[in-house]
Amino acid sequence: MPTYIHDLKGWPNLHWSHALIADQLARVSRSQGRLIGRMEALGFPLRAEAVLQSLTEEVLKSSEIEGEVLDREQVRSSIARRLGLDIGALAPIDRDVEGVVEMMLDATQGYDQPLTEERLFGWHAALFPSGRSGMTKITVGAWRTDKTGPMQVVSGPIGRERVHYEAPAAGRLKNEMRAFLKWFNAGPSIDPVLKAAVAHLWFVTIHPFEDGNGRIARAIADMALARSEESPRRFYSMSAQIRAERKGYYDILETTQKGDLDITAWLQWFLDCLGRAFDGAELTLAAVLRKARFWEVQAGQNVSDRQHKVLNRLLDGFEGKLTNAKWATLTKTSSDTALRDITDLVDRGILVRDEGGGRSTSYSLAAFD
Numbered sequence: 001m002p003t004y005i006h007d008l009k010g011w012p013n014l015h016w017s018h019a020l021i022a023d024q025l026a027r028v029s030r031s032q033g034r035l036i037g038r039m040e041a042l043g044f045p046l047r048a049e050a051v052l053q054s055l056t057e058e059v060l061k062s063s064e065i066e067g068e069v070l071d072r073e074q075v076r077s078s079i080a081r082r083l084g085l086d087i088g089a090l091a092p093i094d095r096d097v098e099g100v101v102e103m104m105l106d107a108t109q110g111y112d113q114p115l116t117e118e119r120l121f122g123w124h125a126a127l128f129p130s131g132r133s134g135m136t137k138i139t140v141g142a143w144r145t146d147k148t149g150p151m152q153v154v155s156g157p158i159g160r161e162r163v164h165y166e167a168p169a170a171g172r173l174k175n176e177m178r179a180f181l182k183w184f185n186a187g188p189s190i191d192p193v194l195k196a197a198v199a200h201l202w203f204v205t206i207h208p209f210e211d212g213n214g215r216i217a218r219a220i221a222d223m224a225l226a227r228s229e230e231s232p233r234r235f236y237s238m239s240a241q242i243r244a245e246r247k248g249y250y251d252i253l254e255t256t257q258k259g260d261l262d263i264t265a266w267l268q269w270f271l272d273c274l275g276r277a278f279d280g281a282e283l284t285l286a287a288v289l290r291k292a293r294f295w296e297v298q299a300g301q302n303v304s305d306r307q308h309k310v311l312n313r314l315l316d317g318f319e320g321k322l323t324n325a326k327w328a329t330l331t332k333t334s335s336d337t338a339l340r341d342i343t344d345l346v347d348r349g350i351l352v353r354d355e356g357g358g359r360s361t362s363y364s365l366a367a368f369d
Contacts, residue, residue, distance in 0.1 A: 002258050006168045006205055012179060014198060016264040024271040025191060031278045038285065039235040048085055050288045054234045054281065055079050059104050062218050062239035065246055070097055099126035107219040108234055111226035114185045117177065123216055124209050133211040144210040146170040151207050164254050167207035176206045192228030196221045197270035205257055236281035241273050291315040297368045298350065306331040307341055314365050321354065321362035
């Protein structure tokens with residue numbers, strides 16, 4: 001059986017080589033400052049749209065990392081309602097979506113408030129409003145127990161499982177979490193960006209809940225990053241970048257948790273990933289500006305609520321091809337109504353028919369830049 005870092009003498013006194021990460025940290029800090037400066041220079045409507053897009057990606061991708069796919073329109077509507085943003089008609093929202101959004105917004109909007117046991121329990125209860133993870137009943141809003149055996153991260157078919165990690169025994173959790181929360185809430189002793197990386201690893205290593213540990217660890221990291229910026233506004237999504245690099249994420253976690261207390265390699269990976277998340281934010285900014293430009297061009301056009309909704313979906317990055325059937329599904333209308341809506345936009349030069357035809361006819365936004 002492998003030895004994990006939480007069993008080593010000296011845990012949780014994690015350490016690293018400052019010399020090996022100094023250049024990376026400096027580059028990331030400069031990129032962070034430039035990004036925040038560019039976003040803050042935007043007018044309020046564009047800045048609010050950038051925040052909405054970034055938070056939507058954060059919620060969606062953090063769940064996708066764990067294999068859970070949420071409805072984008074519901075996530076966007078939930079965030080907009082909670083932030084008081086007007087995005088038109090709001091989609092009905094499942095309580096599972098509301099719970100994930102509630103946790104993420106509490107972490108980022110309340111970044112300057114202490115992280116407490118009670119707050120973590122509230123996040124956990126929000127993630128699992130039915131008291132179940134899938135079909136399995138779990139302990140919610142409390143630390144896990146060892147009633148069903150040790151907490152392990154496993155993969156593979158039954159009978160040939162591979163154990164990637166085994167967390168500390170449940171009897172240790174009270175003291176482990178007390179130490180973690182005391183450190184997290186203490187004044188700055190290390191660079192605040194590094195604190196986000198260490199907090200992420202430390203929490204997910206303790207693995208204090210029966211489920212949801214990864215999502216909560218990423219929310220804690222976002223909270224620490226918000227503290228580093230002294231702002232609740234999120235202009236980038238770390239979880240979106242982790243989702244794109246999921247295999248590397250799990251590999252570095254496993255390697256670090258089976259290593260020693262020197263976590264330099266984890267910090268290097270985290271900083272590189274964060275830097276790429278900042279690069280991804282440039283794409284978000286470009287999309288926000290493109291969307292604003294589109295509606296400027298269409299000013300004065302009489303666009304129905306249904307048309308407005310689908311056009312925004314296209315501008316936000318619609319997956320796949322827009323067909324008559326998908327329009328009908330998105331707007332909850334008949335195929336005939338969908339076709340009339342689409343034909344109207346084609347006639348006005350807002351949409352164009354893609355190459356091909358017949359039953360496979362699809363549509364795209366006409367060039368407007």
